[in-house]
Amino acid sequence: MTTRTRLLTTADVLAAADRIRPYARRTPLLDVEIDGRRVLLKLEHLQRSGSFKLRGALNAMLSGPLDDHVVSASGGNHGLAVATAAALLGVRATVYVPESAPASKARRIKAAGARLVRHGADFAAAAAAATELAQRPGHRFLHPYDDPAVVAGQGTVAAEILADAPAVDTLAVAVGGGGLAAGTALPAGGRRIVAVEPEGCPCLHDALAAGRPVDSAVTSVAASATGATRVGAIPFDILTSHEVASVLVTDAQIVQARDRLWEECRIAVEPAAAAPFAAWLAGRVPGDLPCLVVCGANTDWRPE
Template sequence: MTIAFNDVRAAADRIAGHTRPLVVAPLGDRAFDGAFGEAEGWLALEFMQHTGSFKARGAYNFVRSHIEAGLMPDAGVVIASGGNAGLACAWAAARHSVRATVFVPEAAPAVKVDRLRRLGATVRQVGSEYAEALAASQKYAAESGALESHAYDHPLIAAGAGTVVEELVQALPGVDTVLVAVGGGGLFTGIAASAREHGVRVVAVEPEHCCALHSALQAGAVVDVPVDSVAADSLGARRTSEMALEWAGKDHVRSVLVTDEAIVSARQALWDDRRLAVEHAAATALAAVTSGVYTPAPGERVAVILCGANTDPGDLTRGTRLPG
């Protein structure tokens, strides 16, 4: 099971007019204490998407595709999520008058759970991690007949996410490199498939203690990993997808790790410098540059995907406690 560029193009056609177009913003000189050096830095503001994250793209593609094929059951759709994928699934289902049931870990941020319910989804909180919520959702799908979606490991979800790059290359001609945070790998997979077609490099960024893709690359196979990061609510998948691992091995992709301290610092910098309140997952991509893990070359056009903003902005003024 994998995707190709044609899948991303089909998704772009399917979601056109239903999702918000990507907005990009230049960083300007000396942004973030000059971390970009003589490179040209841009922020891709995908957190402005419906439901506050890129996930709306894949969710709409998934739901619409099944409806067009006559494969949507009366029981609707079910998904397990750390929050963002569930929000997107609930939104896409509501757009099509389809029932949505969303399983989330008990520790899912209250802001996400509240929004799920406002979108009309039935919310079930199970377990302490995404993997437990996933197992519960699979059991529910088998018993109810609901269509099982996935937060990241499905070709339609990944292809929908990849439409970000299709819009990025239009908004920012000549972009050289895209930096993207990686959890389970759906966004990364779609971006990698689209980016290769356009000659764009991809830097896959993960927290050092929450790195399913990086660990899979080292092992040469998908493996289970521990999850312990300030960004775990969005990036806390215990294992990446086979699709993501396949695309991570391509020559236009580089995998890097960042510390939680760097993520917190980057998130705070986005607030201090731009008044952008984003999730720690979104700040993870920027942290690769601000921490020096990835150093852009002079003249390189670099786009940082800010993937989500479903967060409590209060800790931007009172500080964030790191997991320990």
């Protein structure tokens, strides 16, 4: 475990909540009964920028002196969060995305005021180019998940859930690079954490099996948001020090869950945000009162 990871506690999450409060929305909980079972949905897709990622970006940018120019690499949601946070805080931003990044996310990044650069076939290639740019004076690279301030910021989602519904006994989240899952574990107070990934994007699942972060293949309908090829070292250290259940769901289950969120609740989200609901529908999320984080809606999907 790294020193930086060991220092992250619930206090860091609460400090992040205070830091970002003037800029981030406190998103609502929806209490519903589906298939005869009660479940809470944390509607984080209603967050500014359309996903939870804004929280981590804001906390990282506000944790020290503001940089002149923030640089990021992203499949879409983190880049949009950085672009939005930069606009809110009055700094410049450049966002590198892979060539495969969805047009809907690229369009929104540019609309938020950031300079958008398409580069490479995957996140790793985009990140390498972004890191090179960030070496310039006054520039800073902001990692989407392997940064302690980002992880603490993402943990504010769980802190809000538990403040609004302390009886929640299970928290289920989608996993990309692990920042949201790790942040969720920090204030969880021993509650169950269910980390859900597509079968085609199993970087946390593979890391837990190997006992260390390893490279994983990425191919899924949800890959633009959960497509990290390797779980972050900081999230992995946190997650392996807490009780976390790793669950894989198929693309078919994800699409079915996405469509049911619309049919049952009129919630329209991107595929990754439906992954925890897919696991819950399949009976893979235990607890008397589970809460599923509906993490993002940066998509142009519309029901037929």
